[in-house]
Amino acid sequence: MFLTIIDDLFKIIETEKKVNISLTAKKLNVSAQTVTKIARYLEKLGFVIIDYKNIKGPSIIYQRGPEFEFEHIDEVELINKLKFYKNLKDVSSANKLIYDLYKYLKRKDDQETKKVYKNVRKYYIENFMKGIDKKKSADPIKKIESYNIDVDKIEVEVDIVKQELEPVPFYMVFLLRTSEITRLVIEKIKEEVISKISFNVVFKTREEESRIKREYKTMLIDKLKKVFPKISDKKIHLFCDYIILISIGMGEIEFLLRDKHLEEIVVNNSFEPVWVFHKKHGWLKTNIILEQENKIYHYATLAGRNVDKTITVLEPLMDGHLKSGDRFNATISPISTKGNTITIRKFAETPWSITDFIISNTIDYKTAAMIWTAIQYELSILIVGGTGSGKTSTLNVFSIFIPPNQRVISIEDTRELRLPKTLHWVPLTTRLPNPEGKGEVSMLDLIVNSLRMRPDRVIVGEIRRKKEAEVLFEAMHTGHSVYGTLHANTVNQAITRLTTEPIGVSKSLISAVSLFVVQNRNRRTGTRRTFQLAEITESGDPNLIYGYDIKKDKLLKENDPERFYDTLNLFAGLSKKEVDKEINDKIRILKYFTKNKITDNEEIALLISYYYINKKYLMHKIFGGKNQKK
Template identity: 60%
Template structure:
């Protein structure tokens, strides 16, 4: 694909966008957001040729009769293409790159996406097998956060992940089974839905279940039922704050009864600043037995850090009930986790597999801090 291959090889780019032959190619950079390149594809015919070439590689075709294409490449990249006149300014190609170098907790903290104390609280919840829901708008970093919190999973548990298109990359030392949905063929056969995989995953003896995104009532019902039957579940949903997350779950089209939501322990809300393009964790909230969210930490745009609003009373009570730990024990544990995270950052441990190995040593009781 000519100069587009240069962009495809850049691990810092998340999206590559071709709008038409008159505009330069756009990219979405991990750190700087949307950027305009100096690359121009000279003709609409060339853009169409690129789209057809991608389609042939994965057994799909894009024609005037079928002017839309959604393809999933062997590399993990996802490609969408449209032809003129459906896209009336010209042919388009949108490439969402699979992150070969995924976000990790140390990278998130270094980029100030999340603070040390907030990360330690999430680690505490995950170690104690609490379920977490991640919400936010489009492009806010929900899936990145889902990937990041998987850094805290212990190595001796079975994890099943379910996505429409695989975007997660967990540490290699984990007992992980990734699964993807599949569209039906032109005859309407062979489709595998998110619900199909979710129901099937419960028969696979999972300890933890990761779901890419909740969209429908049945998915939410099965997910919450899994939480109530002792599985730790981690999922994302489109909502802009903790209150809106509960409203989305309890109103059509999802429409779950509010008491069911108490199975969710924490809600993490991600946000992308529309002015600067920076991603931050906006809120961390716990859910009461009545299904109401209580904000524990809130992002302060003036100071660019999270402020503590209140102590995680419900979370502490759950941990104390099942482990016998006192409030002082839990607070000491959070301080220890904060210290370990600081040590990992100081040691420049950023690779997902290396973090996975350090976490394994922590859970096995032989992580030595220099």
């Protein structure tokens, strides 16, 4: 923990209860002006009173200290509480006490607190962890992962800890390694500077944002240097960058947004911790609480302004996206009865690649090569799966197989696809009506319009309604290759959903889709897998080619493809033997990607473009003489 002059001053005030400003300044080897300035901030916080009428000169009178989970650490009292919880068989309260004590220790980081924690922990282990293997669980709270996030030059420490007898691990983020008293004074400095600077929270241009930040930073540095005369410029700039980051934006949530390991950030109300979904550990509770409903509403309003949307009592639901592209949803009370909510689905900094999919065992070589071949020869494909199964990520991964000399039009509600630069790609997004009900651009509008833009391939974010589906299936029947996503858990469910209301298209139209790829997420393990690959027969029924075996954790062949080969023979003149050879060549290329860990989509796209331009050149480039032997 980094201690400052504020800690030294407050320790003297807390010990002596009343101190003379001039004498205390000499003790601390700083000016009386610095001590007075710090004391004024402490007075605003209610921790002290400044007495200017004292005959011996202005003095500071102690009132109280910062509020913690524990007003004071008393080992006997804490153990007595655990005994009380034991008699009541209240494991939940005992767990909370140990967790709060652990957080307090992380913040205080002194020998006395460590000693108390050690003894209280010992009692907890002996009385609440009976039946648990002590060798495996020597501590009720274990750190299972730790890493740092670099956020605009601020290094933020993240600890993920698991507490025995608690079902959900904790995500602990440590923003400033300072004491609570220093952090609170920094907050007061932030409020003081903000009150003196006028700016719009939604900047029209980047130049305007940069100008305001420079002005803000200049004022902050001036204030901070007066309060912290002894610390280095590096620390001053660290404090300054921290204040700017939490002032212009969504506060502490900004730090969570920069963690590339997170997929979702969820605020349920102002009295529960913020939750996050971690790629490796699943759902976690954070140590961040947005303590006012107004703050949650303010953040929702900020996000809405970025996309010209509002959230009000009359319109209490809002969908949108942040400047970073992250998908944003908000609800306000009383629709969400426990309080205002925010749900952010993070936009991956680096989109998944086919190499990532294969290395993580999401898909195997044979299935990936077959889908590549289908896309090469313009067969339409639907990606099917439940919420969070990775449908859009899969669509983005497979889109890289589209030949670069073909025009691609994508249609989404919120821009999520990121296709490589090698593709001839035009992204379109829908627009909601304005408050007067005008200016709406619907998914159907864009689908109809896209067919007038001479597309070779049409990508649709999600099929939801009958008219959209009918237009898309008509497009398939008239020679356009279409790729899209649909909410369903299996191929059979997908066909049922397509042929019943609210979509309700004729089953005869479904045969226009050549392949269904089903994605699945195991909520217990957090793993995502390609669950099924099926072709659709002329009658609109599925022929399951590959199915996922959960025990073996791999795709197993169910049936031979029939229509797949017939279609390629009819439209490309390829025999089954020639198709199989192409699939095997693609498997070799995919193995080359994984062996050499080529995960950058731009590099993969370039190599795939060589495959279409001059296959012999590519095979010689990556395999050399080995290709001739094959």
